[in-house]
Amino acid sequence: xxxxGPATQGLMRxxxxxxxxxxxxxxxxxxxxxxxxxxxxxxxxxxxxFQPGLQIVEPEFFNQMTTMHGLVMVxxxxxxxxxxxxxxxxxxxIGAPDMALPRMNNLSFWILPPTFxxxxxxxxxxxxAPNFGxxxxxxxxxxxxxxxxxxxxxxxHLMGLSSIMGSINIIATxxxxxxxxxxxxxxxxxxxxxLITAFLLIAVMPVLAGLVTMMLMDIHFGTSFFSAxxxxxxxxxQHVFWFFGHPEVYIIIxxxxxxxxxxxxxxxxxxxxxxxxxxxxxxxxxxxSFIVWAHHMYTVGxxxxxxxxxxxxxxxxxxxxxxxxxxxxTTMWKGSMTFETPMLFSIxxxxxxxxxxxxxxxLSLAPVDFQYHDSYFVVAHFHYVMxxxxxxxxxxxxxxxxxxxxxxxxxESMGKAHFWISFVGFNLTFFPQHFLGLAGMPRRxxxxxxxxxxxxxxxSIGAFIYGSSQILFLFNVVRTIVAGKPTSEEKTWEGAEGLxxxxxxxxxxxTFSTPPEVK
Amino acid sequence: MHSQARRLFKLALSPVLLLLGLLSTGxxxxxxxxxxxxxxxxxxxxxxxxxxxxxxxxxxxxxxxxVVFGAMFYSVFTHRKSKGAKPADFHESTAVEIAWTVxxxxxxxxxxxxxxxxxxxxxxxxxxxxxxLVTGYQWKxxxxxxxxxxxxxxxxxxxxxxxTEIYNEDGKGEHYLREVDEPLVLPVNTKVRFLVTxxxxxxxxxVPSLAVKKDAIPGFxxxxxxxxxxxxxxxxxxxxxxxxxxxxxxxxVHVVEQDEYDSWLAxxxxxxxxxxxxxxxxxxxxxxxxxxxxxxxxxCVACHGVNGEGGIGNxxxxxxxATGDIYGHIDMGVNGVPGTAMQAxxxxxxxxxMAAVLTFQRNAFGNNMGDIIQPIDVYNFKQGQ
Numbered sequence: 001x002x003x004x005g006p007a008t009q010g011l012m013r014x015x016x017x018x019x020x021x022x023x024x025x026x027x028x029x030x031x032x033x034x035x036x037x038x039x040x041x042x043x044x045x046x047x048x049x050f051q052p053g054l055q056i057v058e059p060e061f062f063n064q065m066t067t068m069h070g071l072v073m074v075x076x077x078x079x080x081x082x083x084x085x086x087x088x089x090x091x092x093x094i095g096a097p098d099m100a101l102p103r104m105n106n107l108s109f110w111i112l113p114p115t116f117x118x119x120x121x122x123x124x125x126x127x128x129a130p131n132f133g134x135x136x137x138x139x140x141x142x143x144x145x146x147x148x149x150x151x152x153x154x155x156x157h158l159m160g161l162s163s164i165m166g167s168i169n170i171i172a173t174x175x176x177x178x179x180x181x182x183x184x185x186x187x188x189x190x191x192x193x194x195l196i197t198a199f200l201l202i203a204v205m206p207v208l209a210g211l212v213t214m215m216l217m218d219i220h221f222g223t224s225f226f227s228a229x230x231x232x233x234x235x236x237x238q239h240v241f242w243f244f245g246h247p248e249v250y251i252i253i254x255x256x257x258x259x260x261x262x263x264x265x266x267x268x269x270x271x272x273x274x275x276x277x278x279x280x281x282x283x284x285x286x287x288x289s290f291i292v293w294a295h296h297m298y299t300v301g302x303x304x305x306x307x308x309x310x311x312x313x314x315x316x317x318x319x320x321x322x323x324x325x326x327x328x329x330t331t332m333w334k335g336s337m338t339f340e341t342p343m344l345f346s347i348x349x350x351x352x353x354x355x356x357x358x359x360x361x362x363l364s365l366a367p368v369d370f371q372y373h374d375s376y377f378v379v380a381h382f383h384y385v386m387x388x389x390x391x392x393x394x395x396x397x398x399x400x401x402x403x404x405x406x407x408x409x410x411x412e413s414m415g416k417a418h419f420w421i422s423f424v425g426f427n428l429t430f431f432p433q434h435f436l437g438l439a440g441m442p443r444r445x446x447x448x449x450x451x452x453x454x455x456x457x458x459x460s461i462g463a464f465i466y467g468s469s470q471i472l473f474l475f476n477v478v479r480t481i482v483a484g485k486p487t488s489e490e491k492t493w494e495g496a497e498g499l500x501x502x503x504x505x506x507x508x509x510x511t512f513s514t515p516p517e518v519k
Numbered sequence: 520m521h522s523q524a525r526r527l528f529k530l531a532l533s534p535v536l537l538l539l540g541l542l543s544t545g546x547x548x549x550x551x552x553x554x555x556x557x558x559x560x561x562x563x564x565x566x567x568x569x570x571x572x573x574x575x576x577x578x579x580x581x582x583x584x585x586v587v588f589g590a591m592f593y594s595v596f597t598h599r600k601s602k603g604a605k606p607a608d609f610h611e612s613t614a615v616e617i618a619w620t621v622x623x624x625x626x627x628x629x630x631x632x633x634x635x636x637x638x639x640x641x642x643x644x645x646x647x648x649x650x651x652l653v654t655g656y657q658w659k660x661x662x663x664x665x666x667x668x669x670x671x672x673x674x675x676x677x678x679x680x681x682x683t684e685i686y687n688e689d690g691k692g693e694h695y696l697r698e699v700d701e702p703l704v705l706p707v708n709t710k711v712r713f714l715v716t717x718x719x720x721x722x723x724x725x726v727p728s729l730a731v732k733k734d735a736i737p738g739f740x741x742x743x744x745x746x747x748x749x750x751x752x753x754x755x756x757x758x759x760x761x762x763x764x765x766x767x768x769x770x771x772v773h774v775v776e777q778d779e780y781d782s783w784l785a786x787x788x789x790x791x792x793x794x795x796x797x798x799x800x801x802x803x804x805x806x807x808x809x810x811x812x813x814x815x816x817x818x819c820v821a822c823h824g825v826n827g828e829g830g831i832g833n834x835x836x837x838x839x840x841a842t843g844d845i846y847g848h849i850d851m852g853v854n855g856v857p858g859t860a861m862q863a864x865x866x867x868x869x870x871x872x873m874a875a876v877l878t879f880q881r882n883a884f885g886n887n888m889g890d891i892i893q894p895i896d897v898y899n900f901k902q903g904q
Binding site: 053063131140143233234235270271274300304307308311315325354355367368371375438454495 | 552553554556558572573577583588591594595604606607608609612615616619620623624627630631635637639640641657685686693696719720721723725727731732733736741742757761763764
C-alpha cells in the first residue's frame with residue numbers, strides 16, 4: 001500500500017487534490033457549513049412564527065427565508081453530504097484505490113462553493129433573494145420574480161452539473177473498480193443505494209436543467225412556456241418540476257437507507273436481514289419514483305382518471321418501503337445489541353422515518369389530500385422523512401466512520417447527548433405541525449390566526465433546541481479531530497463487517513493500491 | 520401567573536389531548552379551535568366522508584405502528600448484549616419476506632376502495648344549483664355570482680385586519696387575519712359549483728369546513744363544489760404561495776338560509792343597478808369631492824396618507840400625476856404600476872367610485888386642478904385601452 005501523503009501542502013493541496021478522501025472531507029465540511037446556514041434561515045422562520053403578528057421580519061424577507069432554507073438544505077446540505085460520504089466510503093467499501101474519475105471529482109466539488117456563494121449573495125442584492133419557495137412555481141418565479149431569479153437559474157445549472165458529474169463518477173467507480181470477487185450482490189448496501197441514486201440523478205437533473213432554461217427564456221427572451229397570456233401553461237411547469245422533484249426526494253433518502261443498513265447490522269452483531277430483498281426494494285422505489293410525480297398536484301385540477309392513477313401508484317410505494325423497515329427491525333431481532341451513538345441515530349431514523357411513511361400513506365389518498373395539501377401537515381410529513389431520515393442517518397454515519405477517518409474516538413456521552421437532544425427537539429418541532437396542518441394552517445405564511453398560536457410556540461421552542469444540538473455535534477467532531485482519544489484498531493466496532501474495516505486506522509491517504517481478494 | 524401555569528399544564532397534557540382529539544369523532548366545532556389537533560368533518564357530506572377516511576387510515580397506521588414499533592422496542596429492550604443476548608444467525612426467510620410484501624399490499628387495497636369512492640364523489644358535478652366564479656388576485660379574492668340573465672353580481676373580498684394589529688401596536692381581534700370586508704354569501708343546502716381561476720400568479724382557494732381546496736391558476740378555470748348543510752360562518756385562506764401577502768388573503772363564507780340569501784343578492788343587484796344608473800350622470804365638483812373622500816379613505820389612505828403626504832406610496836399632494844394629464848391619472852388608477860405596491864384598481868373600483876376618487880385627488884391636499892372626472896370618462900378610457 002502506498003504510504004505517501006498529498007503531493008502538495010497547504011491550500012493548494014485542497015484546490016488541486018484528486019484524492020477521494022480529501023474530496024470527501026471537503027464535501028462533508030462544505031455540506032455542514034450549508035447545514036448551519038440553512039439552519040440559521042430556519043431559526044429566523046421559527047422565531048417569526050413564535051407568536052402571531054409580525055415581530056422580526058417583513059413578509060418579503062420571510063418568503064426569501066423559506067425559499068433559501070429549502071434550496072440550501074436540499075441542494076447544499078443533504079445532497080453534498082451524501083456525495084461526500086460516497087467519496088470517502090465507496091472506494092474503501094469495494095476495494096478500489098480511488099474514484100474512477102478523480103479530476104472530474106475535483107471539479108464536481110469545486111463547482112459547489114462558488115455556486116452557493118452566488119446564491120447566498122442574492123440576499124444582499126436589490127430586490128432580495130429568490131422568494132418563490134424552493135418549488136419555484138411559475139409564474140411567481142418568472143413574470144413576478146425578483147431580478148435575482150437569473151442568478152438562481154444559473155446556480156441550479158451549476159448544481160446540476162456538479163451532481164451529474166458526481167453521479168457519473170460513482171457509476172464508473174462501482175461498475176469498474178470493484179475488487180476481484182466483489183460481485184454486485186456482494187456489494188455493501190450503501191454502495192447499492194448510491195449506485196441506484198446515481199442513476200436517478202442522471203435521469204432527472206437534466207429535466208431540472210431544461211425546466212430552469214425554459215424559465216430563463218420566459219424571463220429574458222419573450223417566450224411563454226409558462227405564461228397563460230402567451231398560450232403557455234403554468235401547470236406544465238409543475239409536471240416537469242415534480243418529474244424531477246419526486247425522484248429527487250428518493251435521491252436524498254436512498255443513501256440514508258444505505259447508511260442505516262450498514263450500521264444496524266454492526267450494532268446488532270448480526271448480518272442484514274433480507275439483503276436481496278433490500279436491493280430489489282431499493283430498485284422498485286427508484287422505478288416507482290418516476291410514475292408518481294403528480295401526487296404533489298392533486299389540487300391543480302387533474303381529471304379524475306389522472307388522480308386515480310397517481311393515487312394508486314403512490315400507495316404502492318408503501319410496499320417496498322415497508323419491506324425495508326421490516327428488514328431493519330428483523331435485523332435487530334434476536335441480535336446482541338449495543339447502543340452507541342450511531343446505533344441510537346439509526347434506531348431514531350427507523351422510528352421517525354416510519355412515522356413519516358405513515359403520513360405519506362395518508363397524503364397519497366387524493367380525496368383526503370385535498371384537506372392536507374399545502375398545509376403544515378405536509379411540512380411535518382416531509383421534515384419527518386428529510387430531517388429524521390436524511391439528517392439523522394448522516395449524523396449516524398459521521399459518528400460511525402469518524403474513528404476510521406481520523407484515527408480518534410469521539411466522546412460517547414456527548415454523542416448520546418446530541419442524539420437525545422436532537423430527538424426531543426425534533427419531535428417537539430415537527431409533531432405539533434401535524435396538528436396545525438389538520439386544523440387548517442397553510443404552509444409558507446409569516447403570520448397566522450390566533451388559534452394556531454400554542455402549537456407554533458411549541459414548535460419554535462423545539463426548533464431552537466434542535467438547532468442548538470447541532471452546535472454540540474460540531475463541537476464533538478472538532479474536539480475528536482483535535483483532541484480525541486487516539487485509536488488504531490482496524491475494526492472500531494466489534495460487529496463491523498466490510499472492507500473499510502480491514503484497512504489501518506486512521507485510513508492512510510491511499511488505500512487498496514493493490515486490490516483485496518473478496519471471497 | 521395563573522394562566523401561565525394553565526398553559527404549561529396544557530402543554531404537558533398535549534399527548535393525552537391528542538388521543539382525545541383523535542377519538543372524538545364529530546365533536547369538533549366547524550371553526551378551527553385553540554388546541555385543535557385533528558381534521559374537522561366540517562359541514563358537508565363530502566367533508567364528513569373525507570374525515571371518516573382520514574380516521575380509518577389513522578387507525579390503520581396506529582395499529583401497524585403498534586405492531587412494528589412494539590416488535591422493535593421489544594427487541595431493543597430484550598436483545599441487548601448487556602443482558603447477555605447472543606446473536607442469532609438467520610438473515611433471510613422467503614416465507615416471511617413474501618408475507619410482509621403481500622399483507623401491506625392487501626391493506627392498501629382495503630384503503631383504496633373508500634378512497635376511490637370519496638374521490639368519485641368529489642368529482643361528481645351533477646345537479647349543481649349555483650355557479651360562482653372565484654378569482655385570485657395578489658392578494659385578495661373576487662367573487663362573481665353567475666346569473667343566467669347576465670345580471671352577474673361581483674365584488675372583491677379584502678383582508679379587514681388592520682396593520683396596527685399585524686404589527687402588534689393594537690390587540691389582536693378574535694378573527695385576526697381571518698376577517699374580510701365583504702364575505703362570500705351562500706344559501707344553505709345548495710350544491711354550489713365554484714369556478715376557480717386567477718388573475719396573476721397561482722393561488723389556492725381553501726375552506727376546510729366546506730371540504731374545498733382548489734388551485735386558482737391563471738389561464739385555467741378549475742371547478743369544484745360544496746354543499747354546506749349548516750348555516751354559519753366558515754373561514755379559510757389562500758393555500759398556495761402567491762407572493763408577499765400570501766398570508767394575508769383570507770376567505771370568509773357566510774352560509775345563510777335561502778330567503779336571507781335571496782334578499783342579500785337582491786340588495787347587491789339594486790346596488791349594481793344604482794351604479795349603472797349613475798354612469799351617465801354628470802357630477803358636480805362638490806359631489807365628487809364628498810364621494811371621493813370616502814373612497815380615498817377606504818382604498819388609498821393606507822399607502823398615500825391622510826393628507827396625501829405619501830408613505831408606502833408616493834405623495835399625492837403636488838404629485839405630477841395628480842396634477843398632470845387627466846388620462847395619465849386615470850391610467851394610474853385603472854392599471855397601477857406593475858411590480859410595485861401600486862395595484863391596478865380598474866377591476867376593484869367601479870367607474871363611479873374611480874371617477875370620484877381621482878377627482879378628489881386632483882382637488883385635495885393643496886392640488887387645485889379644478890377639473891372633474893366623470894364616470895363616463897373612466898368608462899371610455901377602459902373601452903379605448
